[in-house]
Amino acid sequence: MLLYCIIFLLVVVYWPVSMFWEQDILWARGISNYIDWPVHFAQASKVHYQSFIEWYTHNPFVYGARNTYPFWADVPSGLLLRLGLPFKAAFLIPSVLFTILFFYCTYRFLKKRSFSNNSMAAVLFLFLFASMPTGEGTQPQLWLNTFSPNRSLLITFSLLLVVYDIFSDFLTSQSVPNLKTRAMTWFKLTSITLVMCMTHPHTLLSTAVLATVFSIAIFIKKRKIPVESIAWAITSLAIILTFKHYLWSEATMGYPIFRPNWTQERFAISPWMFWPTYGGVVYLLGIYFGIVKKRYLELAIILILTTLHLLFQWQINEYDNIKNTLIMMFLCTVLIVEFFPFKKWLPVFCIICALPSLKEWTEIYPLATREEMALADKLQAETPKNYVAIIDSRHNHPVPMFTSIPVMAWWDFYSWTLGLRNNRETIFRMEMLRKPRDLTFKKPLLVISRDDGSYSDYETSGRFKDLTGVYLQFDKSELKDLPVFDEGAGYKVYRKFGIEGQ
Structure with missing residues (x-):
């Protein structure tokens, strides 16, 4: 309910x-x-x-x-x-329709992982509304500060979950797909890259990290990588470079750059304390459960994105680095809801995490x-x-x-x-x-x-x-x-x- x-x-x-x-x-x-x-x-x-x-x-x-x-x-x-x-x-x-797409893709993603409706509600509540009192100007809470103003993110984050599921199937599937299935998978992935370039390119970094981590896991397990994913990587690189050359040249000229002190200069906070401060208990608990429960795929995605976020500035406006990391916070909330030891207290935990953002809803x-x-x-x-x-x-x-x-x-x-x-x-x-x-x-x-x-x-x-x-x-x-x-x-x-x- x-x-x-x-x-x-x-x-x-x-x-x-x-x-x-x-x-x-x-x-x-x-x-x-x-x-x-x-x-x-x-x-x-x-x-x-x-x-x-x-x-x-x-x-x-x-x-x-x-x-x-x-x-x-x-x-x-x-x-x-x-x-x-x-x-x-x-x-x-269109905002309403994009939101419905977001909920549909999130529902399918969590349902596939056997989450109950109440658990899905907890994931969505934490992911969209959790915030920290110190987060003003950075990432107080995702719905009002990221998804709502950037309607395109509702589309590209939904597609990112689709990519996640495709690579998850690569990892777990025991059957060998035929040529038509491989071609359709390549076409779907390539179309997703094109839509991301046209609507919200920031999600491309998360997509690349996700695909890389899964490809390493697939290679370790099966000693091969699906040919359709390799073809998609090559095609995507060509699409991205084309957009970068013809459309994004001014906004991305000289970027990304190695700048590990950008959080200190922009937000007056040490890189080591950035995510513990702004991601807060959700971020820290997500990493904790990833380590304790040996969920190495999710943990690798979270930590790699954290590192890339902190070490590099990806665009002129440093704040836009935040938009590359949504899957990171989503996976943290998934791990928390899945492994939270006191299930009866989970709703209370969710409400406490959302309290700092209540003021924003009245502004x-x-x-x-x-x-x-x-x-x-x-x-x-x-x-x-x-x-x-x-x-x-x-x-x-x-x-x-x-x-x-x-x-x-x-x-x-x-x-x-x-x-x-x-x-x-x-x-x-x-x-x-x-x-x-x-x-x-x-x-x-x-x-x-x-x-x-x-x-x-x-x-x-x-x-x-x-x-x-x-x-x-x-x-x-x-x-x-x-x-x-x-x-x-x-x-x-x-x-x-x-x-x-x-």
């Missing part, structure tokens, strides 16, 4: 209240949704208004760059917007207003396609979120994460904030200035304080002589003709 309650609460209850309208303001529940969802809104809006070719050739973050973001989890929302659905419904319906943040969305719709309809927008460095700006109008640069933190912060367009936008009257671009510009400032207290005093950029908004004394083209929702819109004319 508890299992179905958890599924019901997240699928039916959570998603409608994760984003809601109140007093003409669109609110997001949880700080990670507030920070991350504008990116997904933008990707969905691009799918809504642009052609398929433009999905890749027009970057919503920086003008003139290709869209390198793995945006395909947002395509269903964009297509629903094209069908005329309201924005909230178009965004949340809400403003994403946009109806007036801002109406202004975005008007600009979308009336702006010629050759215009480029100059906006201040605000993460939930309505123009990139709800239109396909190209912006010279968006929030500096987004540009930094994607390796675009030093682009000439980003630098031009920074100069434009200081001298909007003097500077001219080759194309005509929409200069969009917010009347009451651009930043929330969280962005100027919290963990993004040093990443938001030097210049927060336009020098308004420079704008006073420009004719106002449009205004509303707290914004003034100015037009500046470009070198090429209107």
Whole structure:
């Protein structure tokens, strides 16, 4: 019964209240949704208004760059917007479907290992909601801070469990598959790699570690490795290198790098204490049961991922290292529930582990207003396609979120994460904030200035304080002589003709 309650609460209850309208303001529940969802809104809006070719050739973050973001989890929302659905419904319906996929794959994975429904509920509860009081800004709890804002992870983690089961079958199967079965297995695994590249590439590291550990175990046991898994490894390497060369070059240039002190520099904590502190009792107990119960496969995956997480920085933003380790925490919870010695006290243990995250469920943040969305719709309809927008460095700006109008640069933190912060367009936008009257671009510009400032207290005093950029908004004394083209929702819109004319 508890299992179905958890599924019901997240699928039916959570998603409608994760984003809601109140007093003409669109609110997001949880700080990670507030920070991350504008990116997904933008990707969905691009799918809504642009052609398929433009999905890749027009970057919503920086003008003139290709869209390198793995945006395909947002395509269903964009297509629903094209069908005329309201924005909230178009965004949340795919989230509900991805959540159902996640629960289905998790259920199959645990059922195959003879977990009862109550045990499955305990695994899901610990995995999704367990947190540590010291985890703020790192990994307080997985649902609100990882799965909900990164909807694509619901897809790729589900596929990771499918890969786990395929390799588990390789290890335990006594029969020899025929050529058709081998070909279908290779095709399934290759398709999974492609979907991961298109939706959330971080999961690829966990997939590679999992496949490597299982392949070593298979070789030790059978003195051979399935040919389909070798073919899949070769094909996957070709797919990943292709994506890295053509799409991820800016965001991954020079990465991964050996940087064993990154936790000290980013979070002021020793690498030795990072996972005991942030993974807490769930992480430590999982390793303990892996050692005591001699569950060497799970233990190897956990420890290898821990090591890779701590020794290497895999992308520009160190925080993204966390996204490589979800299977690690999942296996820890599986081991805890399987071997917890006091079964009657397991529910109490789960509740205690979830208590530190309760505060997060009540925190809400403003994403946009109806007036801002109406202004975005008007600009979308009336702006010629050759215009480029100059906006201040605000993460939930309505123009990139709800239109396909190209912006010279968006929030500096987004540009930094994607390796675009030093682009000439980003630098031009920074100069434009200081001298909007003097500077001219080759194309005509929409200069969009917010009347009451651009930043929330969280962005100027919290963990993004040093990443938001030097210049927060336009020098308004420079704008006073420009004719106002449009205004509303707290914004003034100015037009500046470009070198090429209107």
